[in-house]
Amino acid sequence: MDTNIKAWWLGHSAFRLESQNGTVIYIDPFLSQNPTTPDEFKNPDDVDIILLTHGHEDHVGDTLDIAKKTGCKVVAQVELSHLLKKHGLDEEQRIEFNKGGSVDFEDFSVTLVNANHSSSYQGDYAGEAGGLLLSFDDDIAFYHMGDTNIFSDLELYREIYRPHVVAVPMGDYYTMGPQEAAICCEMLNPDIAVPIHYGTFPVLTGDPEEFKSFTEEYSDADVKIPKAGEQFLGN
Numbered sequence: 001m002d003t004n005i006k007a008w009w010l011g012h013s014a015f016r017l018e019s020q021n022g023t024v025i026y027i028d029p030f031l032s033q034n035p036t037t038p039d040e041f042k043n044p045d046d047v048d049i050i051l052l053t054h055g056h057e058d059h060v061g062d063t064l065d066i067a068k069k070t071g072c073k074v075v076a077q078v079e080l081s082h083l084l085k086k087h088g089l090d091e092e093q094r095i096e097f098n099k100g101g102s103v104d105f106e107d108f109s110v111t112l113v114n115a116n117h118s119s120s121y122q123g124d125y126a127g128e129a130g131g132l133l134l135s136f137d138d139d140i141a142f143y144h145m146g147d148t149n150i151f152s153d154l155e156l157y158r159e160i161y162r163p164h165v166v167a168v169p170m171g172d173y174y175t176m177g178p179q180e181a182a183i184c185c186e187m188l189n190p191d192i193a194v195p196i197h198y199g200t201f202p203v204l205t206g207d208p209e210e211f212k213s214f215t216e217e218y219s220d221a222d223v224k225i226p227k228a229g230e231q232f233l234g235n
Helices: 063-070 078-086 153-161 178-188 208-218
Strands: 006-009 015-018 024-027 049-051 073-077 094-097 102-104 108-114 130-136 141-144 165-169 192-196 230-233
Touching: 049 063, 073 078, 078 094, 094 102, 108 153, 130 153, 141 153, 153 178, 165 178, 178 192, 178 208, 192 208, 192 230
Parallel strands: 024 049, 049 073, 073 094, 141 165, 165 192
Antiparallel strands: 006 015, 006 230, 015 024, 102 108, 108 130, 130 141
8 A cells, every 4th residue: 555654563552653744653652561572662762652542551561661761742541641640741741632532743633432441550440442543644544443342333433534554453362353353344444454462472362364364254455464563554
């Protein structure tokens, strides 16, 4: 797919994206303690914006350390944002929003959409889990589903947001497995689907090749299975 947006999968649910103007975006930066993240990505220092789907430690990850080091903005659901402030996030870096709401940046916007999952941070309730819909100006829409199972709102998201790229959790146990994830691709009809949230820990047994096989039955999405640290989008 031809796009000016660059994207790397960093293992588990973590992504690094670069907008057409060079804005560096990290999603769910579970990096330094992630056994699948390559060493060169574990301690980033070129971050403009962090986006979080929910409060679990394997998603918030290194957010506070990165924010302190880089001064980046951190965008999160209201309750999670307040908890991060209590744990040291500077007020000037904090951007909170809630489901259905969007935050506009220079060359993209991000909308918090639904996800069927729980959310807590350091033992405290962190609001509801969500997915992130990034719409880049005059370019693609990138949908990070967060941690979730299948749900019928996805058909509405297809109509409203028309996502080109979808990051789909399919590791099973804590999220849906390969078949449910593949049916999500049928509902969303993206150009590209990327399996995530698998293989990090032994309990996450979902097989990305099985996901690819199911997806080929249900949709025309091009399934990309990058290695952790591999760029899969853009030049």
